[in-house]
Amino acid sequence: MLRLCSTSKVRQEILQSFKIPFVASDSGFDEETLNAESPKTFAYEAALGKYASALECYGLEIPLLIADSVVSCNGILQRKAKNAEEANAFLQAQSGGILSVISCAILHCSAFYYMDMSATHLVLEIFDKNAMESYLKSGLWKNKAGAVMIEGFHKHFIKKQIGTTYNAMGLNIEALLPFLKEAV
Structure with a gap:
């Protein structure tokens, strides 16, 4: 068992699909306190902030898994x-361009501490205007960095x-799996 x-x-859903037992908890960290403008720096600092908050709140009674993802479009x-x-402005900028999803994950248990920082880069076609309008109306973009939904619209x-x-969905499970098997 681990604490996500x-x-x-x-x-x-990713952890469930890999049959990793977990309990979900909020870290209590407020990302709005960060001033980083670099996507890599933001993902790293957000993960560290969430980690420090989670460690203080929950300790290491069960392993901690912290993750944060950001979207960079043309370096922004x-x-x-x-x-x-x-959301519309984000999608307009992404349409026909290149976007990167940068994820930072920390797995900490009594035996070890592991950090992974990974990126997935996507070259996108120009978005269909009707599909984009439908996506915006659906509200599925809410609570997603850059309004990106790799498993859906994108x-x-x-x-x-x-x-x-x-990784583009927010958790580089492939890099974490060997460590998760040791931790849980």
């Missing part, structure tokens, strides 16, 4: 959209992918 310090439903950080207008427009799909 994330409220992301997608991360929970795209955080979670605050409203449909901002998968239809991927021309080329470098990196793993799971």
Whole structure:
């Protein structure tokens, strides 16, 4: 059993699909306190902040798994959209361009501490206007960095992918698996 310090439903689904037993908990860290503008720096600092908060709250009674992901489009950080207008602006910038999902994960148990920082790069086709409008109206973009939904809207427009799909969804499970098997 491990403690996933994330409220992301997608991360929970990834762990479930790999039959990793876990309990989901909020780390209590407020990402809005970060001022980093570099996507890599933001993912790293957010993961460290969540880790410190989770360690203080929960200790290591059960292993901690912390993860954070950010989206970079043409080198510009795209955080979670605050409203449909901002989500639309993010999608407009991504359409026909290159976006990167940068994820940072920390796994800590009594036996070891492991950190992974990975990126998945996607070359995207120009988004279909009707599909984009439908996606925006659906609200499925909410609580997703850059309004990116690799397992949904975006998968239809991927021309080329470098990196793993799971990382693009927010958790580089392939890198974590050998360590998760030791931790749980």
